[in-house]
Amino acid sequence: MTQSITPELRQWIIEQSTAGCLPESVLDAMVKAGWQAEVAERALEQTLRDHLQQIGAGRVVAPAPATSTVGARHAIGVAVPDLALAGSPRRVDAGDREVDVIVSMGQPRVVVLGGLLSDEECEALIAAARPRMARSLTVETTTGGEELNPNRTSNGMFFQRGESELIRRIEARIERLVQWPLENGEGLQVLNYQVGAEYKPHYDYFDPAEPGTPTILQRGGQRVGTVVIYLNEPVRGGGTTFPDVGLEVAPIRGNAVFFSYNRPHPSTLSLHGGAPVLEGEKWVATKWLREREFV
Known part of the structure; x- marks a missing residue:
């Protein structure tokens, strides 16, 4: 049976990641819930990459988009403190x-x-x-x-x-x-x-x-x-x-x-x-x- 990456799945991945769950934990939960491993990894990578690109000037320090599943697992983060340095103030x-x-x-x-x-x-x-x-x-x-x-x-x-x-x-x-x-x-x-x-x-x-x-x-x-x-x-x-x-x-x-x-x-x-x-x-x-x- 072919499994598709639904909007609901993407939203769930974002919610778990925003709550502070590590990507490894999110992936493990998806597999245990019945998602095929390759589909789960693809969904995780694509969703996190898209989400990080949309964060823009928010308070999450976002690294460059991941180019592999391993990279995606390390790309997600939680909101963190930061200084308002837009415009390179002195x-x-x-x-x-x-x-x-x-x-x-x-x-x-x-x-x-x-x-x-x-x-x-x-x-x-x-x-x-x-x-x-x-x-x-x-x-x-x-x-x-x-x-x-x-x-x-x-x-x-x-x-x-x-x-x-x-x-x-x-x-x-x-x-x-x-x-x-x-x-x-x-x-x-x-x-x-x-x-x-x-x-x-x-x-x-x-x-x-x-x-x-x-x-x-x-x-x-x-x-x-x-x-x-x-x-x-x-x-x-x-x-x-x-x-x-x-x-x-x-x-x-x-x-x-x-x-x-x-x-x-x-x-x-x-x-x-x-x-x-x-x-x-x-x-x-x-x-x-x-x-x-x-x-």
């Missing part, structure tokens, strides 16, 4: 101040911003964080808890969302800049790296294959964007690296780097790390953005 409005656009990349989506925080705000944030610093932990994806990770040799702490006037001011700027609800952000984290400390290349999203990921996602879904703000300037080293594209962002006080990843997959090229501090020390503030309200 500066963007952050509400209470204008912020310089220094670098803007499409794939991976990386934007380097100048002057997100003033020198005084950087100093105030360090002063507020210093008494609360402890050895940094990372999310333990096999259980959903936290663990010491030898790849991350820094000290850190988390502010509660909106816990002070300074924090609220910074969060409001980020919300306006990346066009993402304030409540979808995790609490601002401040990190301190001494000489030799680093954070080896990693992804900020949670690996769907890990057993602890469903527990983590209950608090607000996947991470879809990151803002790293530099609070001081180490003498040497300490940049933010993106190994897949050979990019290193220098840690300049008050500047920030924003990057997003519209699916939990290495094809986003969002692999990044904190290079070792070679002289001096490094202070940064990190804001992770989730799909939904973070609780």
